[in-house]
Every structure is written in structure tokens, then in C-alpha cells.
Amino acid sequence: MTVFLSSLPAVYDVLLHQGIATYKKKNSKASLPQRIAAERVEKTTRQGGIFVVRQKEDFTPTGVKGFIVTSKEGLLQQANHLTHWTPNVYRNYHYTDAKRSYICGFEEKHLQQINTFVVDIDTQQYTPQDIIMTSLEEGIGVPTLIVASTRGYQVYYALEQPLFISNKNDFRSLTVAKRIADNLKRSLQQVAADTYCNDFGFFRIPNEHNIVFCQLEQRYRIADLIDWSMRQDDDVQRPLFVVPTKQQDVALTKTAWFKALLHTTKLKGQKGILGRNNTMFTLALACFSDGLEKARAEDLLDQLNYDQSQPLSTAEIDTILTSAYSGKYRGPKQEYIRALLVEHVPNGQTIPIELGNRYWYKFKKPREERKRSHYDEWEADIIAYITTQKQPSEPFIWRTQKELCEAVGISQSSLNALLQTSTKLMKTVTGKGRAAKTGWTTVQLFLETIMTVQQQTKKAYRKYITLLIEDWVAILAPIAGYEKCVTAVYNYQENVLLKDTS
Numbered sequence: 001m002t003v004f005l006s007s008l009p010a011v012y013d014v015l016l017h018q019g020i021a022t023y024k025k026k027n028s029k030a031s032l033p034q035r036i037a038a039e040r041v042e043k044t045t046r047q048g049g050i051f052v053v054r055q056k057e058d059f060t061p062t063g064v065k066g067f068i069v070t071s072k073e074g075l076l077q078q079a080n081h082l083t084h085w086t087p088n089v090y091r092n093y094h095y096t097d098a099k100r101s102y103i104c105g106f107e108e109k110h111l112q113q114i115n116t117f118v119v120d121i122d123t124q125q126y127t128p129q130d131i132i133m134t135s136l137e138e139g140i141g142v143p144t145l146i147v148a149s150t151r152g153y154q155v156y157y158a159l160e161q162p163l164f165i166s167n168k169n170d171f172r173s174l175t176v177a178k179r180i181a182d183n184l185k186r187s188l189q190q191v192a193a194d195t196y197c198n199d200f201g202f203f204r205i206p207n208e209h210n211i212v213f214c215q216l217e218q219r220y221r222i223a224d225l226i227d228w229s230m231r232q233d234d235d236v237q238r239p240l241f242v243v244p245t246k247q248q249d250v251a252l253t254k255t256a257w258f259k260a261l262l263h264t265t266k267l268k269g270q271k272g273i274l275g276r277n278n279t280m281f282t283l284a285l286a287c288f289s290d291g292l293e294k295a296r297a298e299d300l301l302d303q304l305n306y307d308q309s310q311p312l313s314t315a316e317i318d319t320i321l322t323s324a325y326s327g328k329y330r331g332p333k334q335e336y337i338r339a340l341l342v343e344h345v346p347n348g349q350t351i352p353i354e355l356g357n358r359y360w361y362k363f364k365k366p367r368e369e370r371k372r373s374h375y376d377e378w379e380a381d382i383i384a385y386i387t388t389q390k391q392p393s394e395p396f397i398w399r400t401q402k403e404l405c406e407a408v409g410i411s412q413s414s415l416n417a418l419l420q421t422s423t424k425l426m427k428t429v430t431g432k433g434r435a436a437k438t439g440w441t442t443v444q445l446f447l448e449t450i451m452t453v454q455q456q457t458k459k460a461y462r463k464y465i466t467l468l469i470e471d472w473v474a475i476l477a478p479i480a481g482y483e484k485c486v487t488a489v490y491n492y493q494e495n496v497l498l499k500d501t502s
Helices: 005-016 030-040 072-079 128-137 172-187 221-235 257-262 276-290 295-307 314-324 333-346 372-389 400-409 412-422 443-474 480-496
Strands: 050-053 063-065 065-070 102-104 111-121 145-148 153-164 210-212 425-430 437-442
Touching: 005 030, 005 072, 005 111, 005 153, 030 425, 050 072, 063 072, 063 102, 063 480, 111 172, 111 295, 128 145, 128 153, 128 210, 128 372, 153 172, 153 221, 153 400, 257 276, 276 295, 276 314, 295 314, 295 437, 372 400, 372 412, 372 437, 400 412, 412 425, 425 443, 443 480
Parallel strands: none
Antiparallel strands: 050 065, 111 153, 145 153, 145 210, 425 437
């Protein structure tokens, strides 16, 4: 696929949103009205910067040699001379030397916004079509962009709206984004996705030479990706991150009660008293609730256990952690915390018990067990499948209902119910009996094909009219009135016949 330089602004608009300025602050080639209009829009958002390099060799052991770009205009001027960039925007960025040759600041904690997820396929063993089909089979959807690299491909999944990163709640939004990125890489392992690739670092920059697949209208809502990621976690029995539906005002691992319980030294278990196991389970639940990795929680419990005169075994601690991180519990309960403080902490009753406002996503059942309220997921999968299978020459793909169901993984009864409510899918049947064929398309693809055919028909008609007139004119004898007649014919051709088909 060839992407012309004139198409790159649309690519960068989709991938960068309003994360960087549209025009350069100095030496811009845009007109004053254009700059004023852009600045008016950009006042409502915060602009940051991205990092770029000119060649892979610029990633050196002593630092990254490159420069910082803060406008799309500047990026477009350099695009075809760059190899790598950070498509996700940073709020902090600077140079490390006086010559402004080495860049610094591309750490995750400095991210301003996440615009796109990128998966690195470090081999050319698989084709872009293989990657797209695997992405569909894994329930992700069609990628927004696939960029060829020297050894493989990089697959872009662009967001409809950027996910802004904040240091509130220990970078909770970044934690959620990293889990989505991890699940994307895991899901594409069968096409050799690099699971160790940096989630939000440098990637191949799209330019007019390396884009091998481009569907810019295919963008993702972060809520849909969270939902998909949760299903992936559920399938492998991996605990989900707790995602608040509104701002969470308390980090449990930073509260006074958590610190007090973490530093108790005389924990023991006996009948009628909440002891070691209950304390460690409560602390583990707080760690899970705050999104701490299981290994970090294990370190905290190991330290607490080490300070006890009657410590638990390693196996017992592992059982406690596994249970707390199973995702089955809503978090530590206030009554348990209060009882533990009274029993094991001097003046424990005077310590406030802060839990904050917590709202949890729950584990979902496997898709085949869900209620019919999830038809929108099936609809999205079918649309994505039709889009990748459709030929340019016609709007329909021809599959039996059974073949479509098997390809997407939906039962025929669910498909029939979906077709009764969907306003995006279209179906047609031609012929009868064994000769019958079933065609599937979407409203958008159908209209796009009609417009394409219309344009092709216009061009063919114009060509036919032009050739016909030239043939007629060629046999006219150049007698008196010839030039006037020919001029009138060509004027009529240009202003009437061809104008009607433009």
C-alpha cells in the first residue's frame, strides 16, 4: 500500500489527536488565519512533545541521539527522514547536552497521554493479512495501521480519544493501559508478537513508504479495550485490576491503618481472635485494590512475616496472596480492619479507617455464557470480519450463515437475534435452493462501494463521450463554419455533457 505525503497529515491526526500543536511556533509556513484557528482549538487542551530519531543506530548505550518535536507541521517536514518516534505524547522532555543532540524524558511517568497501542511483530514470517486475521480471531478487531519495519511489522491500535495519564492514585490509568498493552501482545503471540517490547516507547514512524495497511476509521474506545482485556484476564484466570468509575480519593496502602498493621510484630492465631492469616489477607486485599503487582505485595507480606515470632510458611503466604488476587473479593472490610487494630495495635481504635469510594468491574462469564445484552460485541466482530474479507469490486462477501458463524464464533441463534436489531449489518440472498448464495456487508461498506462505482462510471462515461466526439470531429470536412462548429462542440462537451458527470 502506498500512502502519499498528502495522506500523512490524516495519519498523524488520528495517532496524535491534539497532543502536540498543529503548527510550529516559529517559521511556520501556515497562513496567519490557519495558525489563529488552530491555536483557538488548542487552548482547550494541553500540548506536549514527542521524541524522534533519524536511524536505529541512534539508540546508543550512552543515550538516545534524536530531537524533540512539538508540532505536526514540524513532524511532516521531517517524516520521511525519520525511522522511530514515540506516538504517545510526553509532558516532560528535554536535551541532555548543550548541542541538543541527545534526548531525555521518555519515561512512562512523564507520559501526558496515550494515543495508541503498538504491538511489535519481529519477523516477516507472517503477512499483514495473517496479523489482521489473528487480531480478529482474538476478538481485538482490525488494526488501525500496520507499518513495515526492517525485520517485521508494527501494529497500531489507535484510540478514539486519548487516555490521559495522571500521577493520582499511583498512576492508575497507566497501570490499566499497561495491562491492556500486555494482553494485546499476548493475544498476538501466534504471529510472533514481542511480549517484552516496551509498551509505550519508540516505534517505527509511519511514512509514505512503509505503511502496508491503513484503515484510519478503525479506532478504539478505551472502555471497549478495558472490557476486552478483562475477558482475556478471565480466560487465563489472571486477576483483574480494579478500575474506579470515578476518582478514587484514598490509596489503601498509604493509609494509617495499613501502615499500622504492616508493622505489627506479635501476630498469632488462636480461636476467636483474628490473627496472622486474617491480617495478611486484609493487607493483600489492600495491595490488590491499589493495583500493586503481586510480587510487590509478596515482598510486603514477607517482611511482615519475618518480624513475627511465629511466622507462617512460604506455602501459606502464597495461598493467602493467590486468594486475595483472585478478583473474587471487593476489598478489605471495615469491620475486619477495626477488629485487627483493636487486637494487635496499641491505641488501634484511634486510627481512622479510610477505604475511599470504590467501584469495581467484576469478572465476566465466558462469552458463550453471557446474556444477549452483549450483541454489540458480536456485531463489532462481524463488521471487522466482513471488512477484511471484502473485495474492492463489490460490497458483499459470500458466505453461508454457518460459515459466517464459524468464522466469528457466534451461534446461529445469536446471529439471527442480532440481525433483528442491528442497524449496521446488511444481508442479501440470491438464487433458490442449493444454488442460493448469501451475501453479507455493512451499511458503511455498501455506501462506499456505491460511491466508488459511481465515480468509476463517471470516468468511463467521460472517456466514452470524449472519444466519440473526437471520432466525429475527425471525419468533419474543414469547410466554412468548421472552426465555429468544432469550438461549439467542445464547449458543449466541457460545460454540459462532462459537467453533468463530474
